[in-house]
Amino acid sequence: xxxxxxxxxxxxxxxxxxxxxxxxxxxxxxxxxxxxxxxxxxxxxxxxxxxxxxxxxxxxxxxxxxxxxxxxxxxxxxxxxxxxxxxxxxxxxxxxxxxxxxxxxxxxxxxxxxxxxxxxxxxxxxxxxxxxxxxxxxxxxxxxxxxxxxxxxxxxxxxxxxxxxxxxxxxxxxxxxxxxxxxxxxxxxxxxxxxxxxxxxxxxxxxxxxxxxxxxxxxxx
Numbered sequence: 001x002x003x004x005x006x007x008x009x010x011x012x013x014x015x016x017x018x019x020x021x022x023x024x025x026x027x028x029x030x031x032x033x034x035x036x037x038x039x040x041x042x043x044x045x046x047x048x049x050x051x052x053x054x055x056x057x058x059x060x061x062x063x064x065x066x067x068x069x070x071x072x073x074x075x076x077x078x079x080x081x082x083x084x085x086x087x088x089x090x091x092x093x094x095x096x097x098x099x100x101x102x103x104x105x106x107x108x109x110x111x112x113x114x115x116x117x118x119x120x121x122x123x124x125x126x127x128x129x130x131x132x133x134x135x136x137x138x139x140x141x142x143x144x145x146x147x148x149x150x151x152x153x154x155x156x157x158x159x160x161x162x163x164x165x166x167x168x169x170x171x172x173x174x175x176x177x178x179x180x181x182x183x184x185x186x187x188x189x190x191x192x193x194x195x196x197x198x199x200x201x202x203x204x205x206x207x208x209x210x211x212x213x214x215x216x217x218x219x220x221x
Contacts, residue, residue, distance in 0.1 A: 001192035002027040002161055007059030019045040021215040032184050032193040034203035037212035043196035047163050051086050052079045064160045081110045085154030087164040093138045099149045100134040106156045124152035144175035151182055162186050164195045
């Protein structure tokens with residue numbers, strides 16, 4: 001499902017930062033993989049490349065057989081809407097809008113009609129036990145509820161790949177456990193799931209663990 005082949009990325013400035021050095025990995029449909037490593041090791045950069053927010057200096061990335069396009073193109077925008085669901089550390093929800101409006105947003109951007117978008121958004125919230133809170137503004141929800149809204153939004157267009165960047169960092173223990181369960185459940189729906197994390201609660205429940213350090217994949221453990 002996800003293929004990353006010899007991908008490198010360097011950020012230029014006063015002194016070049018080699019964020020990724022010929023990184024290769026694969027994640028199959030129905031598989032959950034944890035990406036661990038110290039802060040600054042390149043985890044977020046790799047997720048941003050896969051999510052079509054950055055362009056690699058070299059190497060290839062494909063999702064479900066489709067090469068990740070350049071971010072600034074129309075093809076890049078379509079790829080982000082349909083191929084990859086992203087769960088950010090800060091969630092990126094629109095605070096004053098309702099849970100339903102947040103989940104409807106990617107559907108509307110993808111050209112789905114309002115009635116069908118509302119139906120599909122309701123279904124995503126219902127799957128996460130939030131149908132009774134669909135009309136609540138996001139800023140009235142608990143941390144765990146907000147996390148589930150963000151996941152529902154990431155899955156609204158039913159992408160084949162889910163990326164999560166430190167999904168438990170702002171949650172208490174019970175909320176974090178539920179967030180991990182929600183993410184791992186996506187593999188049972190034949191999605192590929194890649195999670196960047198520092199949290200042992202996450203990586204010990206994944207199918208595989210990859211370690212990224214100084215821009216390179218190294219053995220974990």
